[in-house]
Amino acid sequence: MSDEALLTALQESGDDAGIHVIYRKYREPCVRFLLGRVIPPEETNRHELAVELFTESLIILVENVRSGRLTVLTARLDTYLNAVARNLYRKMKRRKREICWEPDELPEPLVEPVSEAEAEEIRREVHQKMRELGPRCRQLLAYFYFLHLDWATIAELLGYKNAASAKTNKSKCMVRLRALYGVSPPTKSK
Amino acid sequence: MILPADLPDDWAAEIEAYYAGELSPESERDLRDRLNGDPALAAAAAQHEALYRRGLQPERPTLVERERLRESLRSLERELPPVAVKANEPPRRMRLWLAIAASLLLPVLLWLFLARPDPNAGLMADHFFWLPRQDALLGPDEERDGRTLYDVRDYEAAYPSLRDSVAAGSLDSVNLLYAGVAAIGSGHPAEAREMLTNLLDTGRYPLEEDAIRYYLALAELMLGQDTAAEAQLRAMTGQDPELSVRADRLLQKLREGEGES
Numbered sequence: 001m002s003d004e005a006l007l008t009a010l011q012e013s014g015d016d017a018g019i020h021v022i023y024r025k026y027r028e029p030c031v032r033f034l035l036g037r038v039i040p041p042e043e044t045n046r047h048e049l050a051v052e053l054f055t056e057s058l059i060i061l062v063e064n065v066r067s068g069r070l071t072v073l074t075a076r077l078d079t080y081l082n083a084v085a086r087n088l089y090r091k092m093k094r095r096k097r098e099i100c101w102e103p104d105e106l107p108e109p110l111v112e113p114v115s116e117a118e119a120e121e122i123r124r125e126v127h128q129k130m131r132e133l134g135p136r137c138r139q140l141l142a143y144f145y146f147l148h149l150d151w152a153t154i155a156e157l158l159g160y161k162n163a164a165s166a167k168t169n170k171s172k173c174m175v176r177l178r179a180l181y182g183v184s185p186p187t188k189s190k
Numbered sequence: 191m192i193l194p195a196d197l198p199d200d201w202a203a204e205i206e207a208y209y210a211g212e213l214s215p216e217s218e219r220d221l222r223d224r225l226n227g228d229p230a231l232a233a234a235a236a237q238h239e240a241l242y243r244r245g246l247q248p249e250r251p252t253l254v255e256r257e258r259l260r261e262s263l264r265s266l267e268r269e270l271p272p273v274a275v276k277a278n279e280p281p282r283r284m285r286l287w288l289a290i291a292a293s294l295l296l297p298v299l300l301w302l303f304l305a306r307p308d309p310n311a312g313l314m315a316d317h318f319f320w321l322p323r324q325d326a327l328l329g330p331d332e333e334r335d336g337r338t339l340y341d342v343r344d345y346e347a348a349y350p351s352l353r354d355s356v357a358a359g360s361l362d363s364v365n366l367l368y369a370g371v372a373a374i375g376s377g378h379p380a381e382a383r384e385m386l387t388n389l390l391d392t393g394r395y396p397l398e399e400d401a402i403r404y405y406l407a408l409a410e411l412m413l414g415q416d417t418a419a420e421a422q423l424r425a426m427t428g429q430d431p432e433l434s435v436r437a438d439r440l441l442q443k444l445r446e447g448e449g450e451s
Contacts (some may be wrong), residue, residue, distance in 0.1 A: 016262050023266055031273040036322040040431040051273070055263045059256055083397075093431075106243055110208065110218075111225050111232040119244040122237065126245030145246040152396040152429070162393060174206055175199070178241070 003077040010065045019062055022077065023055075030054045030081050038086045049089075057084035060147055068131060069142040074157050083153045091148070122181070129180040137173035144170055197234040205235065209242040313447075317440050318408055321371045321401055336361070340368045345375035353385060364395050370405050379412035400426045400433045407440065420444055 006025075009018035034050040043049065061080055064070040073080070113119065130138055139158060143149045151163035160166040204221050207213040213221070225232045295315060320343055336351030352369035355361040366389040373382035386406045389395065395402070403422040410419035423437045423444075 016259065019259070019263070020266055023263055024270070027267075027270070028273050033322065037430065037432065040435055042435075047273070051267060055260065055267070058263065059259050062259065063256065090429075106247075107208065107211075109236075109239055109243065110205065110222055111236045111239065113243065114236045114240050118237075119240045122240040123244040123247070126241060141246070156395065156397055163396060171203070171206065175202075178202060178238070181241070181245075 003073055006077060007065060007073060010062060011068075011071075019058065023058060026058075026078050026081055027051070027054060029078055030057070030085060033078075033082045034085055034089070038089050053085040053088050054081065056088055057081045060084055064142055064146050067127070067146075069127075069138070069146050072135060072139070074139070074159075079157070080147070083149055083157070084147055087148055087150055087153065090150070125181050126177070129177060132180055133173065133176060137169075137176055140166065140170050140173050141177065197231060197238050201231070201235065202238055205238055205242070209239075313411055313440065313443055314408060316443075317436065318374060319436075320375070321368065321405070323368055337365065337368065340372055343375070345372040348372040349376055349378065349381070353381075363389060363392060364398060367395070367398055367402055367405070370402070370409070374405060374408050374412065377412075379409040382406075382409040383413065397429070400428070400430045400437075404433050404437055407437070416444060416447075 006018060006022055009021075031047075031050045031054055034053055035046060038053075039046045039050055058081060061070070061077075061084065114122070130141060133141070136158065140154065143154045143157065144151075149157070151166050154170075155161070155163050155166040158166065160169065201221075201224075204213060204217065208218060208221070225235050323337060323341060336348050336353075336355050339348035339351055349369050349372035352361065352365050352372065356363050356365050356369065366385045370382040370386040370389070373379070373385065383406060386402050386409065390399065390402045390406065403426050407419040407422040410416070410422060420441065423441050426434065426437050428434045
């Protein structure tokens with residue numbers, strides 16, 4: 001089954017069958033990639049860690065496909081899985097603590113947060129508005145915020161010249177997203 | 191009443207930087223002070239913050255589903271045989287290759303030693319390794335070409351095949367990396383240097399930059415350009431932990447060599 005067909009199966013099926021197909025297909029090459037290129041030989045339990053990183057990268061990919069944030073593949077499916085897994089490993093090393101696959105803790109709010117109901121409404125609206133962004137912006141934001149890819153990987157996947165260029169474009173996409181959901185018009189403070 | 195839309199762009203950019211972890215403590219304090227001093231803008235900022243705190247976060251039911259899926263995949267994993275770590279993966283592969291290389295090269299090295307050998311030959315033998323190709327091992331239906339020759343380490347045949355396929359446009363230019371490795375492995379450092387330098391100059395493969403520089407360093411060493419080799423190793427970004435360890439060891443060896451000479 002091709003990667004495109006697998007992506008379609010994931011989008012259209014709510015069960016785990018398609019996910020298991022991908023798991024079986026890419027488990028071995030991804031684990032080999034991680035053992036060969038990412039996890040250094042000194043790491044303890046590196047084989048178990050590689051399997052866990054692959055599992056988590058697949059879960060992240062599935063979530064993004066099913067939520068509609070990732071609709072088009074610009075590279076092979078294993079390229080995404082390898083890149084997400086590699087980034088998860090880097091993040092784990094940066095945290096210098098036990099493995100934690102849940103989202104990063106957010107920093108303290110700058111001001112009194114909006115109500116829970118309003119926040120949920122904003123979340124729903126943002127997810128809706130992301131679909132109205134052009135495909136390139138949607139991919140860029142999804143890769144950064146939901147797949148948690150680093151800038152070098154995003155630049156490579158989306159064909160930007162370098163990481164800095166990808167980052168600059170992300171800021172432009174955020175301006176468009178904010179405009180779409182009505183937070184900020186193009187004004188400048190004095 | 192001030193609407194969320196009244197939040198100025200540069201304030202929004204500061205909030206974006208804050209959530210990206212890129213705002214200095216001083217700038218953060220300044221931003222907080224400004225927001226505290228303007229309740230209307232603070233209200234607009236609260237809505238803007240919600241974009242980062244909720245809008246760009248997975249929805250809560252996802253976390254429950256994530257745990258369920260994790261369990262489902264762990265169950266599947268228990269049913270599958272362990273991923274075979276074949277001899278062509280670095281730790282075991284390196285040991286195997288070093289053992290084979292040592293047994294095969296021992297007479298040659300002895301001869302070279304007696305004939306005042308190139309001091310970098312030993313470094314090369316110790317630091318050259320087969321770079322796993324990212325798309326390798328994907329199954330029997332893979333097209334047989336320079337890539338598969340590379341995968342089975344037929345360097346002498348792989349290097350011109352990969353080079354020519356890239357030149358003809360039938361393979362992506364990233365394969366120049368493997369062509370370079372194969373060229374080094376088959377004793378063609380000048381060709382390796384040219385291909386790897388061209389690849390590096392494209393700037394298209396930031397993820398492979400460390401690998402390109404590492405093998406460029408090996409090619410420079412083979413050509414007796416120790417200073418250029420050191421420069422490549424020092425320019426590595428450190429994004430690949432395994433290559434960083436290898437580069438550090440090679441740099442250490444080069445420094446020891448300098449000390450001795």
